[in-house]
Amino acid sequence: MRTKSLLLAACLSFAATPHAFAQGVTGSGVVPATAANSAERTIRFAAQAPAGAALVIVMTDATLPPLDGVALGAAERQAIAAAVAAGEFDGKAGATLSLRGIGAYPRILLVGTGATPTSLALAEAGGKAAQELKGEARAIAVAGAFGDASAADVAYGFALGQYRFDRYKTVDRKTPPTGTVTLVGANPAAAAAAFAGRWQPLADGVRLSRDLANEPANVIYPESFVARVREAFAGTAGVTIEVLDETAMRRLGMGTLVGVGQGSPRGSRLLAVRYRGAGSDAAPLAFVGKGITFDSGGISLKPGAGMWDMKGDMSGAASTMGAVLSLAKSRAPVHVVAVAALAENMPGGNAQRPGDVVRTMSGKTIEMLNSDAEGRLVLADANEYVADKYKPRAIVNIATLTGSIVGALDSQYAGLFSRDDALAAQLLAAGTASGEELWRMPLHKNYAKKIESDIADVRNIAPGAGPGASIGAHFIGYFVAETTPWAHLDIAGVNQADTALPLVPKGMSGFGVRLLDQLAREGE
Secondary structure: OOOOOOOOOOOEEEOOOOOOOOOEEOOOOEEOOOOOOOOOOOEEEEOOOOOOOEEEEEEOOOOOOOOOOOOOOHHHHHHHHHHHHHHOOOOOOOOEEEEEEEOOEEEEEEEEOOOOOOHHHHHHHHHHHHHHOOOOOOOEEEEEOOOHHHHHHHHHHHHHHOOOOOOOOOOOOOOOOOOOEEEEOOOHHHHHHHHHHHHHHHHHHHHHHHHHHHOOOOOOOHHHHHHHHHHHHOOOOOEEEEEEOHHHHHHOOOHHHHHHOOOOOOOOEEEEEEEEOOOOOOOOEEEEEEEEEEEOOOOOOOOOOOHHHHHHOOHHHHHHHHHHHHHHHOOOOOEEEEEEEEEEEOOOOOOOOOOEEEEOOOOOEEEEOOOOOOHHHHHHHHHHHHHHHHOOOEEEEEEOOOOHHHHHHOOOOEEEEEOOHHHHHHHHHHHHHHOOOEEEOOOOHHHHHHHEOOOOOEEOOOOOOOOHHHHHHHHHHOOOOOOOOEEEEEOOOOOEEOOOEOOEOOEEOOOOHHHHHHHHHHHO
16 A cells, blocks of 8 residues: 555545556466455545544543534534433443434444553554444544544554455445545644554555455465565665575575475465664564465365365465564664565475475474475474574564464464563563464473474474474474574464454454564564
8 A cells, every 4th residue: 555645734644555466377377457456445634524424433431522623513412422322332442333314424433442442442443433334435534532643543443444355356346435534633734643654554564464365376376475575565765675486495405495385386485574774783583474375285185175265374474574564664663574485385296295304404304294284394494594694683483373273262362382481471462462462372392202203303293183283383493593582473263354353354364463563663
């Protein structure tokens, strides 16, 4: 999304524009880019609500707050108060009440935040409004008893909540509402500056992650993933991009990343995006994401039911890119590097076989017992590469790694595994602040014995029953030096939303962008 700024009559607008995107090659031809994503509503800030708009009122309790810039007379306020009492609206977080036919506003939506709203609660109110009004054809005005920073929080939530992905619909494709969203307040320029400086870049990062994960695998594969990321970062200051193709990775001895993709005609890639903000001299914080652009399971073929969801098996890599995009576009004073370990796992004639032994960049050997445990393999080489090349002060892996974490935590939390208590505490705090929550899981030393191999250094699974998520984490941690602070986030249960949440419409969630952005800002 490009930012279009116009300071006119104490008003600043932020508009999302569609971008060109790669065409996807199928077995029989090309799937063209028939339509871009539906345009999102422009977000603007003003001192007066526009006439004829639907009105959103953000409330902390059941009492209607003063609303500067909103044309509500005593009779209209009295009618709203009566509706609040009749509807038992209490202003608690998540509460809504929709009203029609009051005064000059065709629709009034009340949204609660709770008595002492945090930045996150205000954002969720904005997202809730976006969800409730996604079919509203009119322009929207948002008002409440909030200051400049809070208005920016609400606008950020609206930006996340209004996301949609429908670029491939050609029949019964609904025309998206084009009316603006106006945040009404006494100092619109200050609110606009707060939004542009912090929250719009974060919304852009989340959007990038969601777009990448929502795209079908015949559109996003390792090479086109790289192209899309290059496009997203074009012209962004302080950013350097490095790409390794298969030839370069073979030269470095990266047998696991190349090996996972060797059953596919689409070659593997390692993508590293580094951002160094002004004044940041520290060693970088590294985010390393699993980027399996489609996971068939390889020779260890997955069941057909639900396999289509495996286009999103690159969500971890997508979210590392989104986080660094946010940090770079907001010019955060941080030093970070995001690494995407990109491969397509297919059962071709040259695919890896269960029982093969592969070697990582450092020379460690792996007995590959199951080709469907491939995410940990690509992360092994990626972790060793980022440690050798960038000398990070800490490494955080993020991956849709195991089904067992879904059984343990469902869709409420991502699993956190770490050998470093300080890093774990920072991640837990960042998760709470960002709304992308984590639950710390065990890394007992006895679990490591389950990946010991008789013929190689380690094996990529533990045959039989066991703590699958912890075993996967132990395997990944084997390829990170004990002296390096390291954590692994298993996001298999949270990378996709089956039902809409205030900040996460149904579909790929972009989980991890907000969390990693928060972690980087707090860690400098």
